[in-house]
Amino acid sequence: MPNRNITAPDLRRMICFVAEAIGKEEAHLNSLDAAIGDGDHGITMRVGFEAVKAKVSGLDASATIDGILAESGTAFMGATGGAIGVLLGKMLMAAGASLKGKQEIGAAEFQSLLASMETALVATGKAKPGDKTLLDAVHAANQALAAEPLQDLLTALRIAREGARRGAESTAQMPARIGRSSRLGDRALGNPDPGAASFYIILQSMTEFVERQSSSAS
Ligand SMILES: [Mg+2]
Numbered sequence: 001m002p003n004r005n006i007t008a009p010d011l012r013r014m015i016c017f018v019a020e021a022i023g024k025e026e027a028h029l030n031s032l033d034a035a036i037g038d039g040d041h042g043i044t045m046r047v048g049f050e051a052v053k054a055k056v057s058g059l060d061a062s063a064t065i066d067g068i069l070a071e072s073g074t075a076f077m078g079a080t081g082g083a084i085g086v087l088l089g090k091m092l093m094a095a096g097a098s099l100k101g102k103q104e105i106g107a108a109e110f111q112s113l114l115a116s117m118e119t120a121l122v123a124t125g126k127a128k129p130g131d132k133t134l135l136d137a138v139h140a141a142n143q144a145l146a147a148e149p150l151q152d153l154l155t156a157l158r159i160a161r162e163g164a165r166r167g168a169e170s171t172a173q174m175p176a177r178i179g180r181s182s183r184l185g186d187r188a189l190g191n192p193d194p195g196a197a198s199f200y201i202i203l204q205s206m207t208e209f210v211e212r213q214s215s216s217a218s
Helices: 008-024 026-036 041-057 065-079 082-098 107-125 134-146 153-173 180-188 194-216
Strands: none
Touching: 008 026, 008 041, 008 065, 008 194, 026 041, 026 180, 026 194, 041 065, 041 082, 041 194, 065 082, 082 107, 082 134, 082 194, 107 134, 107 153, 134 153, 134 194, 153 194
């Protein structure tokens, strides 16, 4: 299997691919949020990623990996309100800062990116694993990646995606302890956290992008 890393032009295409995947899940994400919140999570994610896509598409061809991620974070935060706008915005900015000067994203860079996202999320959101938030998916993805020997980018993405999937699914069994849905307490049981579900979709679409890139490069 060809083992291609992500260059800056690849990253721009990947972000647009993720934006489209999030857009397709808008109704699903709204319905997850409606069960435990105000039902707007899909709209927020779609609007945020549309802004990111527009920003990334308009960047100069010389844009670097760290610059693309930093601009993505600013665009997401600027276009969306509420907690998720700040959290994902800061996570994207942190991802950019972690890859300063890098010409490509391989497995090691992806691991740094994912770790920096968790650090930024914890610093900004004050949640802990088990609080039924986005962090449960992000933390599980990092844990999964740390538990395996680091191989190529696609393998790393698949491992992190499976971690995020399990983490997002596990939130269904958690009572809500933080944020708006915490008022529901045990009544939130049975419903996964929409932010965690979104993070799984992001990793799933990133993985799919690299799978397609790898198969077309052979
Ligand atoms: Mg909401």
